[in-house]
Amino acid sequence: MVSFRTSLLAGLAVSGLVLAGCSSDDNGGMDNPAAEEGQDARGPITFAMGKNDIEKVQKIAERWNADNPDEKVTVHELAGEADAQHETLVQSLEASSDEFDVMALDVTWTAEFAANGYLVPLQDAMKVDTSGLLQPAVDSATYNGTVYAVPQNTNGQLLFRNTELIPEAPENWDALRESCEPLPEDKGCLTLQLSQYEGLSVNTLDAIHAWGGSLIDDEGNVTVDTPEAKAGLQALVDAYGDGTITKASTGATEEETLQAFTNEESAYAVNWPYMFDAAEDTPVGGKFEVTPLVGPDGVGVSTLGGYNNGINAHSKNKATARDFIEYIISEESQMGFAEESFPPVLASIYDDESLVEQFPYLPALKESLENAKPRPVSPYYKAMTKAIQDNAYAAINGTKDVDTAIADMKAALEQAGN
Numbered sequence: 001m002v003s004f005r006t007s008l009l010a011g012l013a014v015s016g017l018v019l020a021g022c023s024s025d026d027n028g029g030m031d032n033p034a035a036e037e038g039q040d041a042r043g044p045i046t047f048a049m050g051k052n053d054i055e056k057v058q059k060i061a062e063r064w065n066a067d068n069p070d071e072k073v074t075v076h077e078l079a080g081e082a083d084a085q086h087e088t089l090v091q092s093l094e095a096s097s098d099e100f101d102v103m104a105l106d107v108t109w110t111a112e113f114a115a116n117g118y119l120v121p122l123q124d125a126m127k128v129d130t131s132g133l134l135q136p137a138v139d140s141a142t143y144n145g146t147v148y149a150v151p152q153n154t155n156g157q158l159l160f161r162n163t164e165l166i167p168e169a170p171e172n173w174d175a176l177r178e179s180c181e182p183l184p185e186d187k188g189c190l191t192l193q194l195s196q197y198e199g200l201s202v203n204t205l206d207a208i209h210a211w212g213g214s215l216i217d218d219e220g221n222v223t224v225d226t227p228e229a230k231a232g233l234q235a236l237v238d239a240y241g242d243g244t245i246t247k248a249s250t251g252a253t254e255e256e257t258l259q260a261f262t263n264e265e266s267a268y269a270v271n272w273p274y275m276f277d278a279a280e281d282t283p284v285g286g287k288f289e290v291t292p293l294v295g296p297d298g299v300g301v302s303t304l305g306g307y308n309n310g311i312n313a314h315s316k317n318k319a320t321a322r323d324f325i326e327y328i329i330s331e332e333s334q335m336g337f338a339e340e341s342f343p344p345v346l347a348s349i350y351d352d353e354s355l356v357e358q359f360p361y362l363p364a365l366k367e368s369l370e371n372a373k374p375r376p377v378s379p380y381y382k383a384m385t386k387a388i389q390d391n392a393y394a395a396i397n398g399t400k401d402v403d404t405a406i407a408d409m410k411a412a413l414e415q416a417g418n
Contacts, residue, residue: 041317046102048089071317101312151307153344154305210293257275261275335352
């Protein structure tokens with residue numbers, strides 16, 4: 001097996017991502033001397049985040065600014081599209097700019113940014129107490145044993161069920177498949193995202209993890225060729241082949257999944273919590289329920305979404321930056337997220353009775369999140385997701401058998417680390 005850690009520096013050098021003046025530290029990230037400077041400095045800071053959800057943090061910043069007039073937070077809007085956000089941040093960070101003090105990072109970027117020395121390790125004076133947060137979210141912000149960011153919000157998938165078509169929630173994967181057998185011919189069973197984009201990686205990882213497999217281990221070794229991982233992909237392939245998963249799924253993103261479920265074309269759907277509100281004023285409004293995903297033995301494994309807040313190694317006011325990302329995980333801030341259907345990372349929020357009454361999906365979402373796994377925490381995730389998508393799509397569509405797809409996926413994953 002090839003280790004991602006062993007080839008980390010070589011891979012980063014080839015890609016042009018190694019920062020000048022940085023060297024490898026003991027935890028596998030990059031030791032940027034700038035990260036140690038200004039850890040007790042206070043003053044105005046800038047928070048950068050994509051435009052789609054930025055207004056939720058803007059409200060938090062306004063409260064902070066009212067209480068901290070000498071340490072005001074300016075919220076900087078990045079593009080809505082993830083790749084454009086990533087490009088803007090990397091260009092700024094590679095230039096050793098202090099333009100952005102705190103950055104809302106897609107969960108898949110944290111390892112890359114840590115490996116390049118872009119982020120302040122959150123230890124010693126910069127440590128933030130994450131003990132009250134959902135542990136899988138904290139894991140997504142941890143690289144080689146060091147926390148490099150603080151989870152801001154999270155996201156987990158849910159299983160949506162049309163209660164008129166399927167009255168009882170299935171206990172496991174086989175029960176889901178069996179529950180669809182009596183459906184009329186014009187009703188599909190399960191729609192999920194198997195189009196060739198990130199959604200396919202997410203749903204493939206769901207299956208691999210639920211069947212007990214993994215993509216890489218804690219040391220970065222590729223482990224996708226285990227019997228458990230093969231069984232997870234085989235479950236997807238078999239379910240697509242026998243019609244449990246609708247044929248439309250290979251062309252479906254989240255939006256097509258929403259349409260299939262709300263138009264009553266599909267009895268089940270896997271999607272993110274936003275679909276709960278979106279489905280209320282549709283033909284299925286009032287006649288659907290949500291549960292966590294199901295796996296072979298019960299509750300399945302969702303793949304995490306969300307943002308992690310990291311501090312720029314070149315920030316001039318790191319103490320303020322640290323306090324602000326801690327402020328974002330306060331009960332007041334996290335309650336505000338929940339009230340806007342923006343899944344919080346503070347575990348206690350999910351048990352608030354008034355919120356559960358307002359958002360009935362919260363108990364199911366909490367269970368989903370507690371059983372979730374982050375996407376592989378690796379600086380090579382972009383190459384890894386392509387390896388997943390290319391080979392899972394081929395297996396599901398029957399152009400490769402599962403053994404070949406897994407072998408090719410393994411080879412591509414190992415190549416990604418070289």
